[in-house]
Amino acid sequence: MAQAYFITGTDTDAGKTSIAAGLLYAAKQQQRSTLAMKPIASGSEMTAEGLRNSDALALIAQSTVQLPYSEVNPYAFAPAIAPHIAAEEADVELSVSDLYRAAQVILQEQADFTLIEGAGGWRVPISATEFLSDLAIALQLPVVLVVGVKLGCINHALLSAQAILNDGLELAGWVANVVDPNCARLTENLATLRLHMPAPCLAEVPHLPIASAEYIAVYLQQACLYLINDTAK
Structure with a gap:
């Protein structure tokens, strides 16, 4: 049965793409289509084919179902700024x-494991009246x-989780991604999150010197199984 999830983060640079790519890699290792x-996507570079975003390309690299770039990342903007400001500057x-x-084009492909990744945190504006x-x-x-x-x-984390639940959505789980290798009282912080977060911790990913999908997937095997097998619902 096809499973699809929306990936969001507590903030910009929380590691959404790294975790998403790691989950996709783990799913591929389990012989699932991804x-x-x-x-x-903001922060894109101009290429011969047009604007390309490194996060979108990282997701494409771990997808077994290959679609045109424009379908995977329909809106790419050059400056690494808030999407609604980038769109306004680009007259989009x-x-x-x-x-x-x-x-819907993506979801209709019915891959075994589909991820739709947001931008920044949960309540990111895309216009004067709407949010991502x-x-x-x-x-x-x-x-x-x-x-x-x-x-x-x-x-x-707690505010983001509460906002997701208040919006009427299911919080399938959360991933602790250590972005600061010098985070003080790391063990205590993780214990506090586990105590208060209203959803299961799917995985703890340490700060890695090489944050490739292959390396990150080592820490996401059980999380991937949990999500793919619909245990989250």
């Missing part, structure tokens, strides 16, 4: 309805929250 989407109008239709979280609500996908473990992450 597909991912990055609806909106973003809307949940357009993103929803683009996401509205796309997750429209899609009604369960959410995986990537917690970038660093000083201040407990507050960010």
